Amino acid sequence: MRAAEATKSTRKPTNLSLDSALLKEAKALGINISRAAEAGIAEAVKRHKQEQWLKENASALASSNAYVETNGLPLTRHCQ
Structure with missing residues (x-):
């Protein structure tokens, strides 16, 4: 959830236990x-x-990486 989405969503009061010095x-x-x-x-x-x-x-x-190791990138021939 992004911060912008969080502010639009319903907020719910919650109890948390936090380190007192940090708080x-x-x-x-x-x-x-x-x-x-x-x-x-x-x-x-x-x-x-x-x-x-x-x-x-x-x-x-893993399968995709193995394919590339064996055969190279599929579209390499079009980039030269």
Whole structure:
């Protein structure tokens, strides 16, 4: 979820347990804790989805790479 999409979606109050020193420092710096937490969670979700996609498509990627190693890139002859 991108930040722009997050601001348009329905927000839900949530309880979090955070490191107290980190929370104190963030508040002193004027950081919006809810937005910062949301951005971090969005990044974690994005990273997890990327890793999941790579796992699910590992055999197809390996097959494609093996083909290119054996035969070269399919359209190389048109680029010369």
